[in-house]
Amino acid sequence: MSGDLGERTGEPVKPPLGIAVLGLGWMGQAHSRSARRIPTHFPERSFDPQLVVCADPDPGRRAAASEDYGFRRVTDDWRSAVTADDVDVVFVTAPNMLHLPMIEAACAAGKAVFSEKPIGGTPDHALSAWRLATEAGVRTGVGYCYLWSPLVLHARNLILSGELGEIVHYRGSFLSMYGSDPLGLLTWRFLLDQAGFGVSSDILSHSVAMAQFLVGDIAEVVGMANTNITHRPLQSGASSHYGTGSPEDPVGEVENEDFASMLCTFENGATGTFEASRTIVGPESRNAFEVYGTRGSLSWNHERINELLFYSGTDQTNSGYTTIFGGERFPFHGAFVPGKANSIGFEDLVAIQDFCFLESLATGSDFSPGFDQAVSVVSVQQALIDSWHSRSWEEVSDLRGRQ
Numbered sequence: 001m002s003g004d005l006g007e008r009t010g011e012p013v014k015p016p017l018g019i020a021v022l023g024l025g026w027m028g029q030a031h032s033r034s035a036r037r038i039p040t041h042f043p044e045r046s047f048d049p050q051l052v053v054c055a056d057p058d059p060g061r062r063a064a065a066s067e068d069y070g071f072r073r074v075t076d077d078w079r080s081a082v083t084a085d086d087v088d089v090v091f092v093t094a095p096n097m098l099h100l101p102m103i104e105a106a107c108a109a110g111k112a113v114f115s116e117k118p119i120g121g122t123p124d125h126a127l128s129a130w131r132l133a134t135e136a137g138v139r140t141g142v143g144y145c146y147l148w149s150p151l152v153l154h155a156r157n158l159i160l161s162g163e164l165g166e167i168v169h170y171r172g173s174f175l176s177m178y179g180s181d182p183l184g185l186l187t188w189r190f191l192l193d194q195a196g197f198g199v200s201s202d203i204l205s206h207s208v209a210m211a212q213f214l215v216g217d218i219a220e221v222v223g224m225a226n227t228n229i230t231h232r233p234l235q236s237g238a239s240s241h242y243g244t245g246s247p248e249d250p251v252g253e254v255e256n257e258d259f260a261s262m263l264c265t266f267e268n269g270a271t272g273t274f275e276a277s278r279t280i281v282g283p284e285s286r287n288a289f290e291v292y293g294t295r296g297s298l299s300w301n302h303e304r305i306n307e308l309l310f311y312s313g314t315d316q317t318n319s320g321y322t323t324i325f326g327g328e329r330f331p332f333h334g335a336f337v338p339g340k341a342n343s344i345g346f347e348d349l350v351a352i353q354d355f356c357f358l359e360s361l362a363t364g365s366d367f368s369p370g371f372d373q374a375v376s377v378v379s380v381q382q383a384l385i386d387s388w389h390s391r392s393w394e395e396v397s398d399l400r401g402r403q
């Protein structure tokens with residue numbers, strides 16, 4: 001029969017990259033889906049992603065890992081997953097306070113490691129993770145996935161090309177409703193021994209990483225924090241992470257901040273303001289920035305991920321902001337959907353990020369953001385925390401300089 005339909009001959013075999021995922025919650029699932037679909041979005045890749053082992057203490061999650069995601073093996077012992085011979089790269093997607101021991105084990109086993117932000121629950125954890133990875137010589141990545149939005153990459157190109165002139169001011173915000181219901185359960189994000197810090201780690205970190213990506217390093221900060229909802233219903237059994245309790249349920253104390261804000265000065269002299277909240281009512285996932293230059297400005301909001309607003313101070317024929325729609329003309333967008341103004345979404349950013357990280361492992365090319373970038377972010381967080389205590393401006397000093 002002619003055509004040989006179904007036969008695959010003569011195709012180059014791409015080297016396998018064996019993946020361990022530690023924690024199959026929201027982000028563990030997102031990275032696992034990335035691994036499954038990267039081949040269809042990035043056929044020119046240099047590797048074959050293989051879901052080797054998933055570790056999670058929850059039996060339902062382990063069953064899903066095996067039956068729905070197609071992991072080769074599942075386990076409730078993350079240490080055995082990290083050291084397995086067929087694992088090349090470890091994805092750390094468990095609650096924050098587990099990050100550092102998981103990273104330590106991955107470094108000891110000589111595995112590349114991709115950790116979800118913020119890396120650990122305190123600035124010291126991220127610093128330790130960076131030291132361990134540097135000493136072990138393993139490749140690292142960190143999950144500041146919003147930096148991979150095609151329109152954010154375009155915004156950065158516009159800024160670097162001088163389209164906005166000199167940058168004079170930045171507004172960063174991450175306002176979310178995930179904790180706005182007082183009956184929302186007291187899950188790991190609200191507890192010191194599982195999360196460490198609150199929104200300054202959880203979502204302000206995204207805003208700081210974005211500001212550093214678009215404008216540059218931050219030199220000094222002053223800020224404040226608040227816990228708006230001090231008690232929440234206790235989690236019982238296998239209740240879902242974003243589940244709610246009832247007014248009759250026993251309650252426990254929220255141990256970290258719901259809200260954080262700061263003013264800053266960038267190294268280049270620009271000023272900045274930042275706000276992050278998990279209890280605000282209205283903005284559902286408003287991870288947003290505004291960048292103001294001497295010749296123009298840009299505005300982006302994750303809630304409208306496919307739109308970038310651009311004000312050109314030099315174009316005298318038009319006034320007001322112009323909406324730039326996403327499309328295949330911008331980096332990576334065409335890997336998901338062709339044409340213009342056909343939308344992409346949050347998990348597509350994760351897929352772009354994971355493709356770039358795995359491709360860098362396969363080819364030996366550079367990847368950023370890695371653990372060094374995570375330390376830059378927590379260096380700002382440390383200055384902010386110091387400012388909560390001193391109630392005054394604090395210089396940002398790179399934690400890598402600490403003995």
Ligand SMILES: NC(=O)c1ccc[n+]([C@@H]2O[C@H](COP(=O)([O-])OP(=O)(O)OC[C@H]3O[C@@H](n4cnc5c(N)ncnc54)[C@H](O)[C@@H]3O)[C@@H](O)[C@H]2O)c1
Pocket residue numbers: 022023024025026027028055056057058061078092093094095096098116117118143144145202241
């Ligand atoms: N990049 C982003 O935009 C983004 C978004 C959400 C969360 N995150 C980060 O991802 C990480 C996980 O957050 P999430 O929202 O996916 O949490 P989640 O609660 O949805 O999932 C956590 C998972 O870890 C598992 N787990 C708990 N203890 C474990 C252990 N000892 N070994 C293995 N697995 C264990 C839980 O059973 C659960 O399946 C956090 O560090 C968070 O900051 C990043």
